[in-house]
Amino acid sequence: MPEIALVFLSLLAIGLLGLATTLLTPQLMTAVGLLTLLLGLVVGVPTGLWYHVVLYRVLSKKNVLPAKWWWAPADLHPHLTHDELAQIKPWFALGGIGFLLSLAGGLAAMAGLLLN
DSSP states (O other), rough: HHHHHHHHHHHHHHHHHHHHHOOHHHHHHHHHHHHHHHHHHHHHHHHHHHHHHHHHHHHHEEEOOOGGGGGSSGGGGGGGGGHHHHHHHHHHHHHHHHHHHHHHHHHHHHHHHHHH
């Protein structure tokens, strides 16, 4: 039974991809990509900044902040207690979502411009 569902989902994906290529013009793809990029920046920059602020506030009390800690802040998560991790996790996730939206939007906009 799972094989039938997999085949059905594959055929559905191929059909949606074919439909998208006929409906999605390069101009529309560029516009949607730029809007997605903007949305990602609006979501990701403030939440990512706030994640770093909250992480700094928590870890500076413990004196475990190395120099240039902001380059790999997720490496410092093992120093956090469960409650501290729960405090920063939403900001970490929202910042990551914003980054992924920015990345996908930028790539879509570039693809739309290249296809134009």
